Amino acid sequence: MDLDVSGRRGLPGLDYPERFLHTLADDLGQRFSGVFAPETIERYVLESYAALLRTSSVKAHLATRVARFATDRLTALAQAKGASPSDRPSVLFVCVQNAGRSQMAAAIAHERSGGRLQVRSAGSMPADELNPAVVASLHEIGLDLQDAFPKPLTDDVVRAADVVVTMGCGDACPIYPGKRYEDWQLDDPEHVSIDEVRRIRDEITEHVDGLLRSLEVAR
Template identity: 65%
Template structure:
């Protein structure tokens, strides 16, 4: 690698892909929280192995409590290209639907599914995702970066 290529490689933000089955709850919250905390230091995407029609309304409400607007978000399909582009792939209950590529970091976060739950039951799921997202961010982007 030349010096310019090394500089470009160092300055490119890491990319994280969050995947759950419907991309309507857990992965949407995780992506929004990481994007919020990272403030541009990480590229964030989310997808679902079987995307729903809309984002779970209780998830939208729980995130709005934190000042994060998911009202315009929509579930996106999981693609091989999205996995290939990611440095870290975080799965949340999507089983073997996510393609595996050598050299990628895979994390499996076992979390309750917020589907069909009222906002009162979504809050603890959101808070656990937030805790994990903050730890992931700290591992990806050193403080002061």
């Protein structure tokens, strides 16, 4: 779902953040040449770095995450502008921390659609890491969240979505005309037993299956 830019040119680590950000902006400038001005790309890189730096408690993976986050945001903006059309419906799942419900929904939707759905997730107040019980509950059904991480909700991913599904984040998500909005009433998996997390996971699966049928992308 996400492109890891660091795999192409070997981005320098965050021991030298200015060099890292400059190299990342150059890489993305090549990828989005003719779509965005260098100034736009540089701004997105800096904003993405600042946003993840605030919420990340473990810096070991920060460089890779910044590269993926900036890339996905620019991809979403290009789609919203019509510069990079997609033949797949796009769904954005939003909860508060992007550490539990929205991550489960995104992983389940991606798997059960067979990749025929473009899936993103975000949080109105993202946590620093995923809920370990959520990761474990998905591992039980063969889904791996190893590369997933909490991401802040940004305007670009909302604009790129055909469907926005909210889960307990209230009015944090901006409203755009012509988009489909759903609010799923789900319990928060934070600070509950693993059996409760499994119940929430299965409830999310039922919601996802209904969504996929409505979008005609169910396998």
